[in-house]
Amino acid sequence: MGFPVGRIDLPEAFFELDEPQRDGFFREDILHQIAPLGVGRERIAPNEDLGTLVARFDVRAWEERTGLDREESFAAIPSLPISYEAATPLFEALAGPEVPEGWQGGLPLAYHVGPGPVEVRLVVGTRYSIKTISNVIARLEGDAEPDRWVMVGNHRDAWTYGAVDPSSGTVATLEACRALGEAYRNGWRPRRTLVYASWDAEEYGLVGSTEWAEEHAEELDAKAVLMLNVDSAVSGPDLDLEGIPSLRDLVLDAAADVIDPGSGRPMAALWLEERRKEWAESVPIRLPKLGEAGEGPELPDFSPRLGALGSGSDYTVFVDHLGIPALNVDFAGRYGVYHSIYDDFFWMEKFGDPGFVRHAAAARLYTLILMRAASARVAPLTFSPYGEALEHHLDELREMVARKALAGDAEDEEPPIRFEGLAELAAAVLAFQEQAEALDQATKELNQQDDPPAEVLSRVNDALTRVERAFLIEGGLPDRPFFRHAIYAPGLTTGYASWPMPGVRQAIEENDQELLNQQVPILASRIAAATAAMAEAEEIARGGGR
Structure with a gap:
């Protein structure tokens, strides 16, 4: 990364x-x-x-x-x-x-564009060879729903010593697995099967996780509920939460019960405080909500969002290709030794995490996330945060188009792009939001029942896992068939960083009106498909309440 x-x-x-x-x-x-x-x-x-x-x-x-x-x-x-x-x-x-x-860079000299009298001879000794790689997969069978999987994965290969990347993650995930195993020996039983994966060859292009997931794609489609991805668990002091919005409540509930070692306060409280501060420092004015009459700008309500997933770690194949919701959770910081020989035990012990207290905190957080995800009667997916995220992403695209129009020049070769499908997308997002609220209420009521029928729980959980799959585009994104998720993908020009609503975003970035006209109905149809999947899940949950 x-x-x-x-x-x-x-x-x-x-x-x-x-x-x-x-x-x-x-x-x-x-x-x-x-x-x-x-x-x-x-x-x-x-x-x-x-x-x-x-x-x-x-x-x-x-x-x-x-x-x-x-x-x-x-x-x-x-x-x-x-x-x-x-x-x-x-x-x-x-x-x-x-x-x-x-x-001008940071070296203490004046930078010139050249040319100069110096010739440089570059000798690169690259060896191409075939190597065997090995993933390690372990399972703890579920008691009631063994064919539904809650997954946790971390890669173990490193460019050099890898104290941060990936060994901090390896240590924390193995400790979480040890704690779960101890709980199992003491009588705890997970409702769903826990699957632990130690991936190989991540640094060479996410090879281990991608090949395993592609080989087991049908099984994952049928069984995977969610994925907790851990890469570098500790590179600094700040809790960093990225993930699919339907997992926001799961990770925040777990973080509320783990104490931050630096402040002595709950992790969730600190994270929410930082997000609120960022929100307050931004311009807290927006246009009327989707579907509202235009009565002028207003102050929005604060609603925390997880960081959007792009690529650069092993969650990529699960989210972008298979439509499996994932989290990426770590303590982050600008640590300056990334992918270098200085990413070693000395740096971690001296600067990164003296006393290894954040390693322990990360392990506690991962343990709680996994235990609760594996034990909850109703799969821990809540979709109201997803609706809020969709509205936010659509607002970002609308603002991009507006900025392009303002920056346009009469002498430009191409006219500024027109967001003609905005109303169609806004209607799709609004319908999604309304259905998400109804589904969340239905699953909450089902979860509160003393003894809901096992068949209803099974059918509801199956239906809940289909919602994320509904966002997949059959042919993939433009020029990127591997990336099939209509809402989240890495940007074409941003490295690992996410481009939410990537097909439409690409068209806007490239000022391609034809591509935009093609991508808007595709995106709207995928949002509508997810809305229909939620409606089916709500119907099953309501049936279980009677």
């Missing part, structure tokens, strides 16, 4: 530079400084083609299997990450005009 922060272009190669302007060197933040000789292993390859080789096939025949060309799937231009100490003499040798102010 990284991105290049500096680059020196050469005729036939380029260097990737760890530039101190974006780390502590420039901000005088000693904890986040990268060392002069430090090199981070950032993204230097077209990794959208990686992670496509299925283990049960002879990978020597992978070109026939995938239709990919080996030369196109790996970096065509030789590249080498270098430290800023190694880059300094190269910058100093550049002549020509000084760079614009916005290009």
Whole structure:
């Protein structure tokens, strides 16, 4: 999970530079400084083609299997990450005009655009080889619903020492599994089956998780309720909650019962306090709600949202390809040693988590999430937060279109894009919100019954898991058939960061009116399909109440 922060272009190669302007060197933040000789292993390859080789096939025949060309799937231009100490003499040798102010980096020298008298010879010794990778899968069978799975996964491979990424996550998830095993030995029984996965080859393109999930796609579609993804459990002090909105209440309820080691307060209270502060610092004015008469701007109600999922970790195949709701939960911070040799035990013990108190807190939080998700009679999916998120995402798209129109120029070759399908999407979101509230009320009432019929619970839980699957687009997103989720996907130009409502977002970003006209009805139809799935679940839940 990284991105290049500096680059020196050469005729036939380029260097990737760890530039101190974006780390502590420039901000005088000693904890986040990268060392002069430090090199981070950032993204230097077209990794959208990686992670496509299925283990049960002879990978020597992978070109026939995938239709990919080996030369196109790996970096065509030789590249080498270098430290800023190694880059300094190269910058100093550049002549020509000084760079614009916005290009000036953090090194104590004047940056020039070149050319210069220096020639650089780059030697890259890349070895291509076939390696065996191994996922480790463990299960704790459920007592009442063994064919429904609550999953937790963490990758164990690292670029270097990996104290943060991924070993902090490995430690915390294994401790959570140990605690669940101890509870089992003491008489606790999960209602649903718990599945633990230790993924291999995540750093090479999410290979282990992707291949396993693709191979077990039909079984996952039938059985998976949710996925708790853990990558780097501890890289700083701040609780970071990302996930599908239907899991918001589950994770916040668990976080309310775990104490933050830094403040002595419940984690959820701190997280909500920070979200409210961010909300208050933003412009708290919006247009009338969807479906309301236009009576001018008003103050919105505060409603916390989980961070939107994009990609960059092992939840990707589960959410983006299979439509399985997932959480990504960790303690985060700008730790400055990402994917470098300095991500080691010394850094973690000295700077990252002295006393390993946040590792312990993360393990407690994961244990509670898993135990409650596996034990709840009704699957812990609430959809009112999803409706709020959809409205927020649609508002963001509407604002994007408005900004583009304001920034347009009469001399532009193409006219600004027109959001002609806004009313259609607004109506679909409003219908989703109304149905979500009705379903949440119905499942709440069902859960409050002393002894609801087992058959009703089984049918309701089946129906609840189908809601997320309804967001999947059969042919996938434009030019990205692997990514099938209509609401969440990584951006085409944002690395790991999410593009909510990605098909429509892509059309707006590219100012492509034809693509927008195509994507709006697709998105509206997927929201309508999810609404219909919720209506079916509500009908079953109401039937169980009589």
